[in-house]
Amino acid sequence: MDLLGESPPGYTNYQRYTFREWISFVVHALVGFVLANALFPGLWRDVLVLSSAPTETAIFRLLALAPEVGFGLLTVVIHEAVHYAACARLDKEPQFGFRWGSFFGIPEPMPYVVSLHHHLSRCECFVTFLAQLVVIDAVALSVSLVLAPLSSVPSFLGYFASVALLVNTASAxxxxxxxxxxLRFPGGTKFINVLRDDIETFYCVPTVETQ
Structure with a gap:
């Protein structure tokens, strides 16, 4: 069964939307490395030391990071919730999902939010893609730069704001x-997601007569 159907009147036939995944992986790694080093100086040195430490010591040190790991996971949940809220605000009936990806050969859990069988404009795509980056990073930066320096504010608040900033920015x-x-596509382009063996995205552009 053709899940796409016909493209809207005045539009070209649907074409598969693709982009270079490897660029995202490389940028993801670079942003994570640079931002982690900026927010938590010495982190990578500690990671190298930990990698050569006895197993029991490494496990003990990793367990000590449970609060950071837990807050990082919470940030990911909020990240997806903002995606969902932005998509729902546009009446696109978003759905939560989960799949396993690969980050340089390392299995990586990938929660996601998707709107199926709804056309999205370039602007709507732009909003749903970036809402979580703007909202969460704005809150994290506000806490780090405005609240954390106040003597009456607990020091851990700024620390965990940095954790949220790192996780959210790298994830985005x-x-x-x-x-x-x-943004490379012509104005008026419509995008649509369908679920087959995996989520596939297609697009159609206005014909010359309707532009």
Missing amino acids: TRDVHNAANV
């Missing part, structure tokens, strides 16, 4: 790549 690299990519 694929979204930013997609947001930049959709």
Whole structure:
């Protein structure tokens, strides 16, 4: 069964939307490395030391990071929730999903939010891709720069704001790549997602007569 059907009147036939995944992976790694080093100086040195430490010591040190890991996971949940809220605000009936990806050969859990069988404009795609980056990073930066320096504010608040900033910004690299990519298409382009063996995205552009 053709899940796409016919493109809207005045539009070309649907074409498969693609972009260079490897660019997102490389940027994801670079942003994560640079931002982690900026927010948590010495982190990578500690990671190298930990990698050569006895197993029991490494496990103990990793367990000590449970609060950071837990807050990082919470940030990912909020990240997807903002995606969902932005998509729902546009009446596109978003859905939560989960799949396994690969980050340089390392299995990586990938929660996602998707709107199926709804046309999205370039602007709507742009908003849904970047809403979480703007909202969460704005809150994290506000806490770090405005609240954390106050003597009456607990020091851990600024620390965990930095954790959220790192996790959210690194997680958003694929979204930013997609947001930049959709701007290459002509005004009036419509995008649509369908679920087959995996999520597939297609687009159609206005014919010359309707532009």
